[in-house]
Amino acid sequence: MSIRGVSLDTVLRALGRPFVEIVFMPLGDDVFVDTVVFAEVGDLARPKTQDVESSELWLTVGVGEADLAAWLNRLDQSGSAPTAVMSKEARDESVQAAAQRAGVALIAVHPEARWDRLLTTIQGVLEHSASRQDADAIVFGSDTDLFELAQNVAALTRAMVSIEDERSHVLAYSASGDAADELRKRSILGREGPREYLRKLQEWGVFESLRRSDDVVEVPAHEDLAIRRRLVVPIRRISEDVKGESGFSSDLLGTIWVQEGPLPIAADADRVLRGAAAIAARLISRIRDAPSNEAIQIQRLLGVRGGGVDIPSLAAALSIPMSGPAMVIGVASVGGGGLPPAGELVSSLRLHASAFHRESLVSAVGGRVYVLFPRTQSVKSTVSWTREVIARLDKVSPSGLRAAVSSPVSTLAEVAKARAEVDRVLDGTSGDVRVTTLADSRTPVLLGEIMNAIAADEQLHDPRIDALDVYDRRNGSNMRESVSVYLALSGDVRRASEQLRIHPNTLRYRIKRVEEITDTDLSEPSARLLMEIQLAASAPR
Numbered sequence: 457m458s459i460r461g462v463s464l465d466t467v468l469r470a471l472g473r474p475f476v477e478i479v480f481m482p483l484g485d486d487v488f489v490d491t492v493v494f495a496e497v498g499d500l501a502r503p504k505t506q507d508v509e510s511s512e513l514w515l516t517v518g519v520g521e522a523d524l525a526a527w528l529n530r531l532d533q534s535g536s537a538p539t540a541v542m543s544k545e546a547r548d549e550s551v552q553a554a555a556q557r558a559g560v561a562l563i564a565v566h567p568e569a570r571w572d573r574l575l576t577t578i579q580g581v582l583e584h585s586a587s588r589q590d591a592d593a594i595v596f597g598s599d600t601d602l603f604e605l606a607q608n609v610a611a612l613t614r615a616m617v618s619i620e621d622e623r624s625h626v627l628a629y630s631a632s633g634d635a636a637d638e639l640r641k642r643s644i645l646g647r648e649g650p651r652e653y654l655r656k657l658q659e660w661g662v663f664e665s666l667r668r669s670d671d672v673v674e675v676p677a678h679e680d681l682a683i684r685r686r687l688v689v690p691i692r693r694i695s696e697d698v699k700g701e702s703g704f705s706s707d708l709l710g711t712i713w714v715q716e717g718p719l720p721i722a723a724d725a726d727r728v729l730r731g732a733a734a735i736a737a738r739l740i741s742r743i744r745d746a747p748s749n750e751a752i753q754i755q756r757l758l759g760v761r762g763g764g765v766d767i768p769s770l771a772a773a774l775s776i777p778m779s780g781p782a783m784v785i786g787v788a789s790v791g792g793g794g795l796p797p798a799g800e801l802v803s804s805l806r807l808h809a810s811a812f813h814r815e816s817l818v819s820a821v822g823g824r825v826y827v828l829f830p831r832t833q834s835v836k837s838t839v840s841w842t843r844e845v846i847a848r849l850d851k852v853s854p855s856g857l858r859a860a861v862s863s864p865v866s867t868l869a870e871v872a873k874a875r876a877e878v879d880r881v882l883d884g885t886s887g888d889v890r891v892t893t894l895a896d897s898r899t900p901v902l903l904g905e906i907m908n909a910i911a912a913d914e915q916l917h918d919p920r921i922d923a924l925d926v927y928d929r930r931n932g933s934n935m936r937e938s939v940s941v942y943l944a945l946s947g948d949v950r951r952a953s954e955q956l957r958i959h960p961n962t963l964r965y966r967i968k969r970v971e972e973i974t975d976t977d978l979s980e981p982s983a984r985l986l987m988e989i990q991l992a993a994s995a996p997r
Contacts, residue, residue: 461488461489461490461582462488462489462490462581462582463487463488464481464487464488464489464513464539464540464561465487466581467489467513467578467581468563469631470577470578470581470603471574471577471578472629472631472632475565475566475569475574476542476563476564476565476566476569476574477563477564478561478562478563478564479546479547479552479555479562479563479564480552480555480556480560480561480562481561482556482559482560482561483561487539487540487561488539489512489513489539489540489582490582491512491513491582492512492513492514492515492575492578492579492582493512493513493514493515493538493810493814494515494517494571494575494807494808494810494811495514495515495516495517495519495811496516496517496518496519496811497518497519497520497523499811500516500519500523500524500527512538512539513538513539513540513541513542513578514538514540514541514542515542515571515574515575515578516541516542516543516545517571517811519543519545520545521545521548521550521551522550524541524543524545524548524551524554525548525550525551525553525554526554528541528551528554528555528557528558528560529554529557529558531558531560537558537559537560538560539560539561540560540561540562540563541555541560541561541562541563542563542564542565542574543562543563543564543565544564544565544566544567544569546562546563546564546565547564568642571807572803572804572807573626575803575806575807576803602619602627602628602736602739602740602743603628603629605619605628605732605735605736605739606618606619606628606629606630607630607631608732609630609712609714609728609729609732610630610631610714612722612724612725612728613687613714613721613722613725613728613729614717614719614720614721614722615687615714615715615716615717615719615721615722615725616629616630616631616632616635616636616640616714616715616717617629617630617712617713617714617715618630618640618643618712618713618715619691619710619711619712619713619736620643620710620711620712620713621709621710621740622708622709622710624643624711625800626643627710627740635684635715635717635718636715637682637683637684637715638681638682638683639653639683639715640715643713652681653678653681653683656678657675660675660676662675662688666688666690666708666711667690667708669690670689670690670692670730670733671689672687672688672689672725672726672729672730673687673688673689674686674687675687675688677716684715684716684717685715685716685721686713686714686715686716687713687714687721687725687726687729688711688712688713688714689711689712689729689730689732689733690708690710690711690733691708691709691710691711691712691733691736691737691740692707692708692709692733692737693707693709693737693741709736709737709740709741710736710740712729712732712733712736714729750774750817750819751819751820753770753773753774754774754817754818754819754826754828755819755821756770757770757774757817757828757868757871757872758784758819758821758826758828758871758872758875759871759872759873759875759876760821760872760875765869765872767867767868767869770868771868774817775815776815776817776830776868777815777830777831777868778867778868779867779868780830780831780867781831781832781833781864781865781866781867782828782829782830782831782832782864782865782867782868782870782871782874783828783829783832783833783835783838783861783862783863783864783865783874784826784827784828784829784861784862784871784874784875784877784878785826785827785829785838785842785859785860785861785862785878786824786825786826786859786860786862786875786878786879786881786882787801787805787824787825787826787827787846787857787858787859788823788824788825788857788858788859788882789823789856789857789858789887790856790857790858790886790887790890791856791886791887801820801825801849802818802819802820802825804849805818805825805827805845805849806818808845808848808849809827809829809845812829812841813829813830813831813832815829815830815831816828816829816830817830824879824882826875826878828871830868832864833864835861835863835864835893838861839861839891839893842859842861842891843890843891846858846859846890846891847890850890856887856890857890858882858885858887858889858890858891859890859891859892860877860878860879860881860882860885860891860892860893860894860897861878861891861892861893862874862875862877862878862893862894863877863893863894863895877894880894880901880905881893881894881897881901883901883904884897884900884901884902884903884904884905885897885900885901885904886900903992906989906993907989907992907993910989910990910993911993911994916993917990917993917994918986918987918990920973920974920975920976920990921936921974921987921990921991921994923973923974924936924939924970924973924974927973933966935966935969935970935973936991937956938952938956938958938963938966938967938970939966939967939970939978939987939991940988940991940992940995941955941956942963942967943978943984943987943988943991944988947978947984949963949964974987
């Protein structure tokens with residue numbers, strides 16, 4: 457049986473009510489999609505949107521009702537339209553009328569729903585369909601096994617289930633009925649629960665219990681806030697090496713929450729949740745530790761997995777053109793700080809990149825995330841887009857984000873070269889400029905590479921600098937700092953003494969002592985250049 461894609465009803469069931477709701481479905485249940493497109497206002501105005509594939513599901517992000525209705529009306533006139541459109545403006549009558557004329561299914565999205573969560577779940581449904589012969593059998597999201605686990609736990613406990621990571625972000629959830637309380641709705645929407653209730657959880661010691669114990673914790677109902685009774689169990693990485701004082705693994709991966717519905721939670725729910733926590737730990741660890749097949753293919757294209765690379769096969773597998781120019785963007789943290797969880801950053805970057813270029817690819821490698829844009833050669837527009845995205849995502853990183861944009865390469869075979877270029881830039885810059893290129897940062901990059909080469913080769917090390925350091929240690933002086941500032945300011949005694957907060961004559965004396973200690977004549981330009989390089993190469997980092 458050939459796969460036609462995934463039924464739209466399957467996608468909607470994976471997302472769940474009340475987060476999405478059908479407004480208009482022209483073809484009933486016989487609607488299938490195989491591609492999700494993230495679109496902003498600018499995308500709707502581009503000529504390429506007139507040539508829309510019929511199997512696409514469009515997420516219209518930040519698009520007002522007037523712009524959306526106008527776009528749908530243009531699709532009606534062009535005779536080419538996507539299968540379905542999701543919008544937070546789908547309740548508008550003009551939008552509904554335009555969707556009906558265009559024959560497009562219209563799905564209303566909850567006003568507080570996070571688009572990145574919707575996109576991740578939909579992509580998971582579509583990607584998983586490739587491994588199933590019966591597309592209608594697919595009912596779960598990006599972490600398919602986690603969604604299935606949530607459904608199974610819900611059935612066994614007679615309750616509603618959500619699986620969250622260690623930062624309280626929902627990874628998977630079971631179907632929600634009318635009994636879903638406000639906390640569950642807001643959690644699935646990616647929003648913070650009522651602050652008063654969160655304070656209650658702190659007072660009741662719920663978070664402390666989850667941190668210190670593997671036991672199932674009962675959380676009573678809060679009638680004033682209309683919060684129902686819950687059970688919660690921690691999910692911990694299964695490890696023989698990492699043990700806390702209580703004898704259990706201390707690597708918390710997340711939690712499983714069970715909300716009571718119309719029926720009381722099953723009496724054996726504790727046993728079910730303990731077993732589910734063990735399964736969830738394996739699933740989450742597998743998801744985090746093992747890159748997807750697509751990620752491996754992208755990494756091979758980027759040249760980070762070694763060995764020969766079959767460019768035609770990779771291009772075909774990734775559905776990107778083999779010919780034409782390409783560019784690579786590398787994203788890293790500022791000042792060596794940590795990146796946000798790779799999955800979140802990759803998901804956010806993929807969402808923004810797909811709006812800029814539909815054939816874009818994103819993958820995390822080590823402490824960096826790379827974006828590949830096939831058929832792209834405009835440095836100006838790519839740098840501009842990167843600045844906008846880094847500004848948007850900067851707040852999600854503990855220390856901020858920075859990025860390097862490569863020069864265009866002529867074919868996919870040179871993508872590894874482009875990736876190496878952005879690595880050079882990221883290695884040689886600190887993040888004072890958040891987005892840069894090799895052309896704009898060649899001086900710090902080349903100087904950094906020269907410093908590294910000198911530091912790594914003992915034969916390039918000048919022992920006279922060691923003599924200066926020995927003198928400082930023995931005498932409690934700061935000759936190294938004095939001569940470093942003096943040379944950095946091109947021998948300007950007045951400015952250097954002001955920066956060092958000493959008298960100019962004191963600085964002159966120190967420079968003379970440096971010349972004596974190192975047997976160097978700093979009146980010679982070559983001697984000054986060499987000493988400045990040696991001091992920089994041997995400076996603590």
